[in-house]
């Protein structure tokens with residue numbers, strides 16, 4: 184005899200280690216709250232449609248509500264023998280209300296139940312993630328606002344390219360995180376759909392009311408095809424791929440923070456509250472948290488690849504392989520949620536060394552484009568201007584000086600068009616300020632981006 188809820192057609196039981204291999208309760212209990220809420224909606228619907236007696240429906244709902252309270256109080260005990268969260272809950276409900284608990288699973292399968300739980304779980308967490316992202320975006324806008332006129336070296340190929348506003352840098356990440364948030368919002372469309380009522384795969388002969396359960400669970404939409412409803416994991420794949428892109432953005436930023444607090448740059452120093460020391464080297468202050476976000480990015484990518492691979496070649500509809508969809512989703516929700524908070528905290532508390540940033544734009548040739556543009560604006564073909572400045576850079580490199588150190592007499596030899604206002608043009612501050620083309624790093628442009636961002640944030 185087999186004591187499982189599904190044990191009727193079996194003569195023997197699973198050995199415990201086999202049972203353990205098949206069970207998901209160790210991880211799917213993270214959906215406990217959503218499982219109960221889905222069951223409450225289903226029980227109410229069974230009563231209202233007359234599929235079961237109203238009194239029975241009320242008993243089920245009351246029992247489930249008590250389970251919810253006990254769950255929140257940490258009093259529910261789950262076990263591997265009951266396999267997963269769905270059957271553990273049914274057993275607990277039976278202990279509470281007796282045999283009537285056996286009516287709860289009328290017109291329902293674990294296949295539509297588990298899909299419902301996952302939709303509810305992700306729907307909740309998508310909005311939490313977007314709240315956290317909003318906070319990060321606000322932190323970036325505040326920093327940008329404080330640093331419109333802070334000058335830093337802008338890089339290409341990790342070589343000094345042209346000076347930029349630090350505010351402009353922060354707003355670049357604001358834009359990336361805004362797109363990330365938009366992607367999660369879009370992800371919500373495919374998550375906010377009720378699979379409940381698809382039953383095992385084909386629907387049911389009972390006169391269920393799917394609109395009612397969808398309403399009770401606050402879903403905006405209902406799957407139109409029962410096979411699709413129990414087989415679809417696109418909404419999770421979308422989430423994992425959106426999360427991967429988000430982690431990629433955070434990882435790029437962290438990489439820069441790590442470089443910036445190196446001895447070579449010294450552009451920033453991270454707060455003690457977000458740094459760690461070394462067990463052997465007393466002087467060390469390490470950017471561990473930034474490194475961890477960079478590292479965890481690999482782990483989130485792995486979760487995406489894992490589910491893509493699990494889903495590949497799966498025939499319709501439910502297959503037990505699908506049980507492997509959960510841990511990567513939970514892990515990704517937890518990883519991105521804490522990473523967003525850590526990044527925001529690190530940014531808010533770091534100290535920015537403006538002088539060092541500015542200084543490093545003055546001990547380089549990142550004003551070479553200014554000189555070339557200066558000549559071009561006076562009618563010299565840009566290509567020729569580029570050539571003149573290029574050879575002057577070479578000359579300076581040999582002489583050990585910078586463009587702003589070249590005397591006016593030498594400039595006049597290179598081109599009589601050059602006047603003494605060139606020294607102002609060559610200053611980093613001026614270079615940044617004058618890049619006033621739409622979307623450029625000019626102070627006015629950065630302020631414009633900030634005001635757009637502020638109105639976007641206040642409308643969310």
Ligand code: ARG
Nearest residue numbers: 207267293294297501505506
């Ligand atoms: N624990 C299972 C899962 O996570 C629930 C669905 C089980 N359905 C089934 N037909 N065995 O996928």
